[in-house]
Amino acid sequence: MSHVNQGLWYRQYGTPQEVLQLEKHDLTELAPGQIRVKMLCAPINASDLVPITGAYRHRVPALSVAGYEGVGIVCETSDNSSLLNKRVLPLRNEGTWQEYVTCDATLAIPVPSDIDHSLASRAYINPVATWLMLKHFNPHDKHVIVTAAGSDSALLLMQWAKWLGAGSVTGIVRAPYQEALLSSMGIHSIHESEVDLLKNCAQQSEVVYDAVGGQLAETLLSALPPESSFVSYGLLSGQPFKQHFTLAKTHWFHVRNYLPDMSIEQWQAMFQGIWPLLKQSVLSKPEEIPLQHWKEAIDLYYQRSRQCKPVLVL
Template sequence: MEEVDATRGGQRRRSLIFRRFGPPEQVLNLEEEDLPPLAPDSLRVRMIAAPINPSDLIPITGAYAYRVRPPRAAGYEGVGQVVETGRERRAWLGRRVLPLRGDGTWQTVLDCAASRAVPVPDSLPFDQAARAYINPLTASALLKNTHVSGLRVMLTAAGSEMTMLLAHQARAAGTAALTGIYRSHGRKACLETWGMHPIHLDDVDEIARAAVSTDLVFDAVGGRLADLILTHLPARARFVSYGLLSGHPIKRQDLPVRPARFHLRDHIATLSDQDWLRGFAPIWPMLRDSPLGPVTTFPMQRWREALDYAATPGRATKPLLTFNDDG
């Protein structure tokens, strides 16, 4: 095997692992173990940073027990540097990559399949690269498969990074109007800056009025909010569900507008490795033109503090775990 900078912490790694389902702050533990031998077609990656997203935390609770089984390391996205390869993969040494679709990313070191490792442009800051997967790829796929030009579009969970990306790309595609449903009062001015008409989650009458003239909904919340919107949408409208942040399903399946479901996991499962890598081609200019918001970094050993911050209502930054100097 070829190495660069060894693994900067010896042949061991530390991982945030859950061995049973439950609240993340109760079931996650920081564990250390020896690194296994590197498989011939894999890359060994020393992690630099990984965000804390709802999509990282929800599976730990057991919500997706039908497809997620402990014990396993947490985390679904992040950026790292290749530190060890097989002899035929030496060109990867020292490169920054997104080591995705394999081991959890909340680890100091992980191995990933070389065929699926996503090279990161040198010009992209690490805090942007660490978040280049879940939200940007979802936004790109949604808008690639859904016509938005000339339509009046409603976005739920407004104020999130995902909504910001959707709003920016939808405006570029020529939407007629954007409405954003938000929860935290501190988000209103931000939504107006993004060119959206903001409506608070509790203003059910205003949401109903806006839904009547909406052509397309991108919903990440589900539950009662989705049911309310569906009840008032015109029959010509479309409703795309790509998340259930409320933790509750959409119950109104008896209306003229039927929710269409989009899940990133299902989307990428249909892709060849080549198409998977090609899917990131529009992501880099997307992040250049509409960079993701600021972050607050937490060294790995302060993971409990990071989780507390992630749960803070109305926080202005994304929590980001860092691994460089965790020794």
């Protein structure tokens, strides 16, 4: 095994393409209970890029390897671990946009043999958020609205809500190809510019999962009935929202608020529930890009009309 590790570091906040640097560092010895994972691939998500800009500077230091999820093969352990040579998700430790990740063995998630590398690499950020949102804001027998319906998180929310028995699911879209995709999945769609249709739909809805914020959130909130729940889990518009003349219950959802209270057993069991759902879910197709071409991968992520998921091959 190589004793040199290569990864994407940022040492100051700013535009990811400008502040990220591909650096090489010597590997350190493993501490008791740790494993070392030779990474295979890692996707690019909004949650990976936003901290680099400094948006969460109060809790994310500007001296970090980027990336929160990915998959790799355990190449070294500090003891006789049964995980050696197995595929795992090395989560909640070091950044994943590097060739080798050091991870607490109890937090590493074993990957089933019938899940391919690319899908496995995307099994944390969006699936865990979806799992927890649907658990805490149950869609069963309810009329559901999901905004930013072309995103992977929204695609999972819509499909899993249907499987959990939602009365109806409506996706709010911004591009024609998204309408066609949702139609092929049996999901009704409304373009975000159709304000009257949005309000009519909201008047009959009981749960909204929103990742946009801004004017769209305010439009929906203005029409939701008092007994409904508005779950905000992102601000893709970059704009906050206010509640004007509405009694709907607003909830701010962040995965990080749920993990500290989760035992290791609960953490591992959650993925046992996620794997079979993820395997049958429709997601955007991966576009694999070598780590050395990371700028191209990030540029692709920011393309407005993007229909694929950039995945770094490590």
